[in-house]
Amino acid sequence: MRNADGFDECYRSTSRRLLSYAYALTGDWAQAQDLVQETYLKAWRQWSRLSEYEDIEAWLRLVVSRLATDAWRRLARWRKVLRLSHPLEHTVAGPSEQTVLLTRALAALPPGQRQAIAMHYLMDLSVNRIAEELGTSPNTIKSWLARGRAALAAALADKPDSPMIAISSLGCDLP
Amino acid sequence: MKEFFDQLRDEAEQRELPQPAEVRARGDRRVARRGAAGAFSLAVVMAGGFIAARPLFHEPPSVTADRVSSAGPHMSAPETIAVPNVVGLSRSEATTVLQQQGFKVQVMAASPPPSGSPQAGKVRQQDPVSAKLIPSETTVTIWVDGPQEPGRVCADKYPKQLATTLFVKADTEICYADVDPLTTISESLPVPCPPSVLPSESLIEDRRGFTAVFEEIVEKVRFPTVLDQTISKYKGTGAKDYLTELAGDITRCKSVMRSGARIAYSIVAQSQQDMLGDQSLLIDVERRHATKPEGGPQIANFRVLVVRTGLYVIVVYDKGWEGNGSLPGTILDTAREMLRRLTVSPSPSR
Numbered sequence A: 001m002r003n004a005d006g007f008d009e010c011y012r013s014t015s016r017r018l019l020s021y022a023y024a025l026t027g028d029w030a031q032a033q034d035l036v037q038e039t040y041l042k043a044w045r046q047w048s049r050l051s052e053y054e055d056i057e058a059w060l061r062l063v064v065s066r067l068a069t070d071a072w073r074r075l076a077r078w079r080k081v082l083r084l085s086h087p088l089e090h091t092v093a094g095p096s097e098q099t100v101l102l103t104r105a106l107a108a109l110p111p112g113q114r115q116a117i118a119m120h121y122l123m124d125l126s127v128n129r130i131a132e133e134l135g136t137s138p139n140t141i142k143s144w145l146a147r148g149r150a151a152l153a154a155a156l157a158d159k160p161d162s163p164m165i166a167i168s169s170l171g172c173d174l175p
Numbered sequence B: 001m002k003e004f005f006d007q008l009r010d011e012a013e014q015r016e017l018p019q020p021a022e023v024r025a026r027g028d029r030r031v032a033r034r035g036a037a038g039a040f041s042l043a044v045v046m047a048g049g050f051i052a053a054r055p056l057f058h059e060p061p062s063v064t065a066d067r068v069s070s071a072g073p074h075m076s077a078p079e080t081i082a083v084p085n086v087v088g089l090s091r092s093e094a095t096t097v098l099q100q101q102g103f104k105v106q107v108m109a110a111s112p113p114p115s116g117s118p119q120a121g122k123v124r125q126q127d128p129v130s131a132k133l134i135p136s137e138t139t140v141t142i143w144v145d146g147p148q149e150p151g152r153v154c155a156d157k158y159p160k161q162l163a164t165t166l167f168v169k170a171d172t173e174i175c176y177a178d179v180d181p182l183t184t185i186s187e188s189l190p191v192p193c194p195p196s197v198l199p200s201e202s203l204i205e206d207r208r209g210f211t212a213v214f215e216e217i218v219e220k221v222r223f224p225t226v227l228d229q230t231i232s233k234y235k236g237t238g239a240k241d242y243l244t245e246l247a248g249d250i251t252r253c254k255s256v257m258r259s260g261a262r263i264a265y266s267i268v269a270q271s272q273q274d275m276l277g278d279q280s281l282l283i284d285v286e287r288r289h290a291t292k293p294e295g296g297p298q299i300a301n302f303r304v305l306v307v308r309t310g311l312y313v314i315v316v317y318d319k320g321w322e323g324n325g326s327l328p329g330t331i332l333d334t335a336r337e338m339l340r341r342l343t344v345s346p347s348p349s350r
Helices: A004-026 A029-045 A056-085 A097-107 A111-122 A127-134 A138-157 B002-014 B020-053 B091-100 B199-203 B238-253 B328-344
Strands: B066-069 B080-082 B104-109 B123-127 B133-135 B139-144 B204-218 B221-234 B255-258 B261-271 B279-289 B299-309 B312-320
Touching: A004 A029, A004 A056, A004 A097, A004 A111, A004 B002, A004 B020, A029 A056, A029 B020, A056 A127, A097 A111, A097 A138, A097 B002, A111 A127, A111 A138, A111 B002, A127 A138, B020 B080, B020 B133, B091 B104, B091 B123, B091 B139, B199 B204, B199 B238, B204 B328, B221 B238, B221 B328, B238 B261, B238 B279, B238 B299, B238 B312, B299 B328, B312 B328
Parallel strands: B104 B139
Antiparallel strands: B066 B104, B080 B133, B123 B139, B204 B221, B221 B312, B255 B261, B261 B279, B279 B299, B299 B312
């Protein structure tokens, strides 16, 4: 039997983080919200099995990544359906200029680099953990992160008066 | 770099996400729809005969409780699941869907509504309402509109000689006399300006239609959806006139209030040759309910595809599922197939 309380607790503690991750991958809040909802729908469907996992968030992240990379187009109908049946209140302002700049810069990165950067900065995962989840070596991840950060720094620094201009030594703070 | 990501995180905190209970309810409903799809198709085919074979209810709800079944999966402790929406389904369809979820079903006869035409044999109300989380094995009560006489004859006067094979699926025959365009929102043909009758109506030689459940696959999951298919055969210029008059009425009336909902029609595409047949019209029908209806969205959009070929007019009216429209491809493919069959063999034999 599925434990609704366990699911609710997991949802409350992980959904916001997952939303920021989904946004970093897609660059669109509405799409990110859809992906996150879809991910938790899947999670609830198999919650009795999933609740036994040690790291449920890793599973959720994997689903979001997959949906974001190759399945989101198929969600187009569900986006419409969910909006019609449960319209979101658009009381929140659009993304800030800073966030728009960041997502544009992220969108220009190769998918692997983008994912690694998002996992590192938004999910606070170590290089080893990212490597494990993405099925590659820690050295590759280090390289992706370094290249990704360099590319982001360059893209963000192009913006006049951007705080990124001042950030020259971009986070060599890898664990 | 970190401050950019911190800002993103802050914005994520402000974004709307549904409550976890809502997500669970939605997930349960999706599973219910998927589970119901197969059984539902079968149930719809059987529903006509089943309902016709047993008289429905004549007494008020308080005295006609009819315990249908207590069947449900055996569990040591009942699981909490969301109640599926069965309003609008026939008694047998609703019973099948509910039982499949492990609920017990109690059927009551609904009293005639103060206004409007009841949909004979259809569930008008349910308790608990859809999406409510309750333990399985709980009894769900449904109120079914009645009465429906066994062997009841439809009051419309069309000869109905058009072959059933012209329709892609022929689950339940449509009775055009059952729909009052002034009160009923569940129409099989668009009526943008009720009660006005189009002049081309007088040129109809025959008209026949079927409601059918189709299957759609979204994300590898099968979902049911409902389409009404109508074929009308006209005399003289009737078919051509119908499309012209319909387009004219849509422009003239824009929207109409029926049963607490504002129905707005708009033409999405109009073609003399390019789309389908000799002439075609793609219409959007928006239903905007004053209050959110049980188990469905407050604003729902459906498409109607009207295709003329010679003296015939095909109308595929999307009914969707739980207030959600069908996929455009389902509507188009259905119309295309009907057109093909009509072109190959429009013979008026049964």
